Amino acid sequence: EAQVTQNPRYLITVTGKKLTVTCSQNMNHEYMSWYRQDPGLGLRQIYYSMNVEVTDKGDVPEGYKVSRKEKRNFPLILESPSPNQTSLYFCASSSNRVPANYGYTFGSGTRLTVV
Amino acid sequence: DAKTTQPNSMESNEEEPVHLPCNHSTISGTDYIHWYRQLPSQGPEYVIHGLTSNVNNRMASLAIAEDRKSSTLILHRATLRDAAVYYCALSGTYKYIFGTGTRLKVLA
Numbered sequence: 001e002a003q004v005t006q007n008p009r010y011l012i013t014v015t016g017k018k019l020t021v022t023c024s025q026n027m028n029h030e031y032m033s034w035y036r037q038d039p040g041l042g043l044r045q046i047y048y049s050m051n052v053e054v055t056d057k058g059d060v061p062e063g064y065k066v067s068r069k070e071k072r073n074f075p076l077i078l079e080s081p082s083p084n085q086t087s088l089y090f091c092a093s094s095s096n097r098v099p100a101n102y103g104y105t106f107g108s109g110t111r112l113t114v115v
Numbered sequence: 116d117a118k119t120t121q122p123n124s125m126e127s128n129e130e131e132p133v134h135l136p137c138n139h140s141t142i143s144g145t146d147y148i149h150w151y152r153q154l155p156s157q158g159p160e161y162v163i164h165g166l167t168s169n170v171n172n173r174m175a176s177l178a179i180a181e182d183r184k185s186s187t188l189i190l191h192r193a194t195l196r197d198a199a200v201y202y203c204a205l206s207g208t209y210k211y212i213f214g215t216g217t218r219l220k221v222l223a
Contacts, residue, residue, distance in 0.1 A: 105161070
């Protein structure tokens with residue numbers, strides 16, 4: 001089944017403890033992206049990647065890092081999480097490296113709580 | 116970056132058409148208009164997209180204003196399973212900008 005898989009689905013952590021949220025897609029998609037979803041703010045783009053080893057900032061990149069060493073994987077790294085990064089995170093992919101004229105496939109989400 | 120504006124919530128009766136509006140007055144000439152819907156506890160799901168012309172698919176229709184400053188997602192016959200949050204989004208070359216969504220309630 002074609003899908004975007006995020007792990008974990010739920011995570012509670014403490015301030016300052018480094019964590020990684022994994023994202024993997026099995027559709028050979030070129031483009032991948034991370035979003036956070038907060039009440040009243042909708043979905044905001046954190047980082048995106050157009051291809052292996054090519055990444056760029058979205059609208060809210062502060063406090064996050066990403067890497068794209070393989071086409072299928074796009075992990076989101078929080079080096080020193082803070083409570084304001086408590087949110088619902090979604091990974092998404094698109095078949096073309098320029099996604100403007102293509103739809104996204106989203107993962108099921110990771111609910112992160114930083115205490 | 117261009118921004119989208121949507122009503123917070125709408126209601127519809129089952130089996131009636133639903134028109135969900137989106138304003139995007141600052142859209143650029145190359146931005147595509149996309150619509151997604153999100154069911155509870157799931158990730159957003161692609162519905163439809165277009166650039167200038169109206170578009171139809173099995174899920175919905177997309178009507179785009181002639182000046183492209185607004186668009187409307189049309190669900191032809193709402194069912195209870197259509198109750199969700201609907202997001203309008205604009206996509207430029209690499210960035211996707213989502214609105215805050217409209218929560219659609221479908222009344223039996």
